Amino acid sequence: MKPVKFDYHAPASLDEALALLRRYGGDAKILAGGQSLMPLLNFRLSRPAALVDLNRIPSLAYIEEHDGQVRFGAMTRQRMIEFSPLVARRLPLLREATKWVGHLPIRTRGTIGGSIAHADPSAEYPAVLTALDGEVVARGPKGERVVKAKDLFVTYLTTSLEPDEILVEVRLPATDAGAGFALEEFARRHGDFAIVAIAALVVPDGARCRAARLATAGAGPVPVRLRAAEQILERDGLTDAAIDAAAGRAAELVSPDSDIHASADYRRHLTAVLTRRALRRALRVAHG
Amino acid sequence: MPLIGAPVRRVEDARFLTGQGRYVADLTLPRMLHVAFLRSPHAHAGIVSIDAHPARELPGVLACITGDEIATQARPMRAESRMAGYHPTECPPLARGKVRFAGEAVAAVLAESRYTAEDALELVDVRYATLPVVGTPEAAMAGGAALVHEAAGSNVLLTRAFVQGDVDGAMRDAALVVGDRFRFHRHAGVTIENRACLADWNPGVGELTLWSSTQVPGLLREGLAALLDLPVHRLRVVAPDVGGGFGVKSALYPEEVAVCALARLTGRPVQWVADRREDLLTSTQAWDETIDAELAVNADGTIRGLRARVVADVGAYSIHPWTAAIEVVQVISFLPGPYRVEHYRGEAWGVATNKAPMGPYRGVGRPVSTFVTEALVDRAARRLGMDPVALRLRNLIRPDELPYRSPSGVVWDSGSFVESLERARDAAGYEHVRAEQERARRAGRYVGVGVACYVELTGVGSAIPASPxxxxxxxxxxxxxxxxxxxxxxxxxxxxxHGQGHETTLAQVVAEELGARLEDVRVVSGDTAAGPVGTGTYASRSAVIGGGAAILAARALREKALAIAAHLLEVSADDLTLGDGRATVRGTPHRGLTLREIAGAAYAGAKRLPKGMEPGLEATRFYDPYFGTASNATHIAVVEVDPETCAVIVRRFVVVEDCGRIINPLIVEGQAIGGVAQGVGAALLEEVVYADDGQLLTGSLMDYLVPTAAELPAVEVVHLEHPSPTTLGGFKGVGEGGTIGAPAAVANAIADALQPFGMELSELPATPDRLFRLLSRPRTTSSPETP
Structure with a gap:
């Protein structure tokens, strides 16, 4: 478990980093927190010619609110998000999701940009990005572009970002007061990747539901936005019957794969169970 | 205050907790080479050709050695057995002719760094001709199956049976027979430190030193001397600090043979440090047995007979020196457990497949036998409408029946089987837990209580080998x-x-028996050049056998020290006491000599010693407990099952154990808790999975799941202390017990929790996916009261 030989660069600026990516023509990997990349290198599953380490670019770590969005520099550590008062106030779903990310040492190194760009479909952050209709900012040779969550995830460990682009910012719409949220996850052990997780956000409006947001982790090759299930709630409100119907619909909307930890049937079953639990808890949160 | 029995804090902890331990990977010798092994990608294939030239040409590479080349330096291992029905097979240090499991070493690259060595592995060109993969014992035993070892003539490497009485008659006449097919899947023994070894050949004196992360330096020395054609006294094997063994480091491995041969071949020290992937691919694995078992009971719950057929997947090689029999024969040896079983038949088959070899793992056989027997006992209780504790109390061997010869011929010298169950029942607050279970069920929550009783043979003496x-x-x-x-x-x-705390416990024994101060006693072990002839640490033997030898040697020295002190003080030795490093005249405490003064005299010679006394203050003694002694315990687990997510949470875990006279209660408690952790892991998480083509699918710790603190409850440990009547010091072994009882207790608790669904659990680990499939099956009985 020793990596193949690679060049290592620690640029001090984003422009320098972009120039390096250009120089290696798609044969370089970006090192953020390294929590997924380093094992891939050691297993020789990833064999880049070079690593471009973003850890020496201080301008890439920040959390700020702007135009109803909370914006994160790509190199913002998960640990910083976990303890950010702004995130606690404006993005409580992300805060809750962060507690499910790995273990403390992993969150201390791991970054929001790295987690999303790595695009592990069992990870929590891609599910939250998908549920909240977030977006990322990618910078490349031609400048910056904004990529919506629904356009970002292609398949397992694959995004629509170009090899010469760097994910520099993550943007999530802030959550209005009065909304309810929950992330329900089932993993084999504390800190493991999700077998299935459901991120839920509901905005109750009296007996009605003004908006519902649901997305999965672990239930397919990309996070799945459960729009048809959301629509049941937006149409019928947040009654027990509507929640059960939405949960049942959620299970129909996913196409999970089988692996040694869980069969597709079991994952589909969990999708329904966790959707129902997430919605019920989100509703309780909304009602304070 | 006596030292034996005192809760002394471990003297080795300061070293380990501050990162000052020295493991094989910490050792570096001048001119040392690193070896990386090229491992077979195929589970079963002929080796057509190996072209190592491109690898040899990579800068930094010194050599690339194949199986045929190393064969001139080392013989293949061959685990012999006195057992009828056993076919010995050979295991070469590097594969020759064919590979028998995915991960088997095919070639070795020696290089200046491990990085370079791994780069070179990619340049070795091996042509394979794939053979049909023997994936399961069923396939292996089918007519026309490919043979893992052609020379054996069969994939069945061993058969064994234990019979007592007329079990078929007992089944026929019993009021109730409960039975099932049980399955305990394959398990890996995960140690914190992967396997590692370093060999150094000194051509000047013709001596070889092997440092290895092993439990058994003595066994390695004997085994390697024969394979390498070296006199035993020209071989030194050292186990430095070792980060866990659990039985997995108790075999002689091909890599150990290979590094010795490579060091002698190249004249340079050679180090191999397994990475986690290699460790999961190639270290011995455990269990993987299918057990068809039936228990016959009378209407009052009295056990009449037990019948079982056990088929084990022993993997590709019969390991040295334990053989492929070690696990499965222990299952049939210990299936009757601590119960009175008059009629018994246990039959075992060990079947070769294209998987990593089967070996001993903490508990050996007994985690499986206890799972099966305790599950059957619970089922019998349910069918008879009896409380499972009551049915056990009716059948446990009572103190007045000891010593008791079990149906497989094992003799239980002592035990507190009934007492441990009663104490565990009380410690758990059994009645209260049952009432709580009822309340929870009414609230739609599924809580279960599982009991497991076991007895194990520890400190096995010369009457029988530690492996059948x-x-x-x-x-x-x-x-x-x-x-x-x-x-x-x-x-x-x-x-x-390798984690037992011998530097503390054996020092306690020596200090007390000799009369020295604890801080003045240093324990040295794990080095064949530094101690008396021995084999190593396995099978819960060190406290019993090593402790016994320590008592004998310390007592001999005490006697001599007292004789010297008596001579110097001009009193009778009977008038002296020796304790805390000082010999004192009774009634005259100011008159005395320190151990240092006595030792000074001992080495000063005739002038200061009694007439005719040999100088020196040193003694070597050996101990043989002959039969060995029985440890026992009762485990009670309380779990909650979420029938929707199929998650199992272990809420409580109670252990009431009896390991005889306790040397150090902190260490006994640590052993119990650590063992329970591994047992809970075995029950819920840990499973080695192979694909149909023999590829290992659990090759990292992301896929092979060991329990963490978050998955475990606080374990409540109660000590019973009935000294062994048959061992010196009254000690019994305690290293393995936790792992023996826990899987059964957790399994029974899950089955108990799922009773409203009419489910029985016959397969471990009880993964959520397995429970999901179980709960998705059409109900055999009525649906749950609370949906």
Whole structure:
């Protein structure tokens, strides 16, 4: 478990980093927190010619609110998000999701940009990005572009970002007061990747539901936005019957794969169970 | 205050907790080379050709050696057995002719760094001709199956049976027979430190030194001497600090043979440090048995008979020295458990497949036998409408029946089977837990209580080998205790330590028996050049056999020290006491001599010693407990099952154990808790999975799941202390017990929790996916009261 030989660069600026990516023509990997990349290198599953380490670019770590969005520099550590008062106030779903990310040492190194760009479909952050209709900012040779969550995830460990682009910012719409949220996850052990997780956000409006947001982790090759299930709630409100119907619909909307930890049937079953639990808890949160 | 029994904090902890331990990977020798092994990508294939030239040409690479080349340096291992029905097979240091499991070493690259060595592995060109993969024992036993070892003539490497009474008659006449097919899947023994070894050949004196992360330096020395054609005294094997063993480091491995041969071949020290992937691919694995078992009981719950057929997947090689029999024959040896079983038949098959070899793992056989027997006992209780504790109390062997000869021929010298169950029942608040279970069920929550009782043979002496039939001696150990002229004490053992705390416990024994101060006793073990002849640490033997030898050697020294002190003080030895490093005249405490003064005299010679006394203050003694002694315990687990997510949470875990006279209660408690952690892991998480083509699918710790603190409850441990009547010191072994009882207790608790669904659990680990499939099956009985 020793990596193949690679060049290592620690640029001090984003422009320098972009120039390096250009120089290696798609044969370089970006090192953020390294929590997924380093094992891939050691297993020789990833064999880049070079690593471009973003850890020496201080301008890439920040959390700020702007135009109803909370914006994160790509190199913002998960640990910083976990303890950010702004995130606690404006993005409580992300805060809750962060507690499910790995273990403390992993969150201390791991970054929001790295987690999303790595695009592990069992990870929590891609599910939250998908549920909240977030977006990322990618910078490349031609400048910056904004990529919506629904356009970002292609398949397992694959995004629509170009090899010469760097994910520099993550943007999530802030959550209005009065909304309810929950992330329900089932993993084999504390800190493991999700077998299935459901991120839920509901905005109750009296007996009605003004908006519902649901997305999965672990239930397919990309996070799945459960729009048809959301629509049941937006149409019928947040009654027990509507929640059960939405949960049942959620299970129909996913196409999970089988692996040694869980069969597709079991994952589909969990999708329904966790959707129902997430919605019920989100509703309780909304009602304070 | 006596030292034996005192809760002394471990003297080795300061070293380990501050990162000062020295493991094989910490060792570096001048001119040392690193070896990386090229491992077969195929589970079963002929080796057509190997082209190592491109690898040899990579800068930094010194050599690339194949199986045929290393064969001139080392013989293949061959685990012999006295057991009828056993076919010995060979295991070469590097594969020759064919590979028998994915991960088997095919070639070795020696390079200046491990990085370069791994780069070179990619340049070795091996042509394979794939063979049909023997994936399961069923396939292996089918007519026309490919043979893993052609020379054996069959994939069935061993068969064994134990029979007592007329079990078929007992089944026929019993009021109730409960039975099932049980399955305990394959398990890996995960240690914190992967396997590692370093060999150094000294051509000047023709001596070879092997440092290895092993439990058994003595066994390695004997085995390697024969394979390498070296006299035993030209081989030194050292186990430095070792980060866990659990039985997995108790075999002689092909890599150990290979690094020795490579060091001798190249004339340079050669180090191999397994990475986690190699460790999961190639270290011995455990269990993987299918057990068809039936229990016959009378209407009052009295057990009449037990019948079982056990088929084990022993993997590709019969390991040295334990053989492929070690696990499965122990299952049929211990299936009757601590119960009175008049009629018994246990039959075992060990079947070769294209998987990593089967070996001993903490508990050996008994985690499986206890799972099966305890599940059957619970089912019998349910069918008879009896409480499972009550049914057990009716059948446990009582103190007045001891010693008791079990149906498989094992003799239980002692035990507190009934007492441990009663104490566990009380410690758990059994009635209260049952009431709570009822309340929870009414609220739609599924809580279960599981009981498991076991007895295990520990400290096995020379009467039987530690592994059934193994052609080695495992019944004795020695201790050399030396008081130096400085008055400090060195106690050397042929044992090895890989986490047991021997530096503390054996020092307690020596200090108390000799009369030295604890801080003056240093324990040395794990080095064949530093201690008396011994084999190592396995099979819960060190406290019993090593402790016994320590007592004998320390007592001999105490007697001599007292004789010297009596001579110098001009009193009778009977008038002296020796304790806390000082010999004192009774009634005259100011008159006395320190151990240092006594030792000074001992080495000063005739002038200061009684007439005719041999100088020196050192003694070596050996101990053989002959039969060995029985440890026992009861485990009670309380779990909650979420029938929707199929998650199992272990809420409580109670252990009431009896390991005889306790040397150090902190260490006994640590052993119980650690063992339970591994047992809970075995019940819920840990499973080695192979694909149909023989590829390992659990090759990292992301896929092979060991329990963490978050998955475990606080374990409540209660000690019973009935000294062994048959061992010196009254000690019994305690290293394995936790792992024996826990899987059964957790399994029974899950089955108990799922009773409203009419489910029985017959397969471990009880993964959520398995429970999901179980709960998705059409109900055999009525649906749950609370949906």
């Amino acid at each position: 039939g193994a052609a080695i001696s495992t019944g004795t150990e020695g201790a050399t205790v030396r008081v130096d002229p400085g008055g400090t004490v060195t106690a050397s053992f042929g044992l090895a330590c």
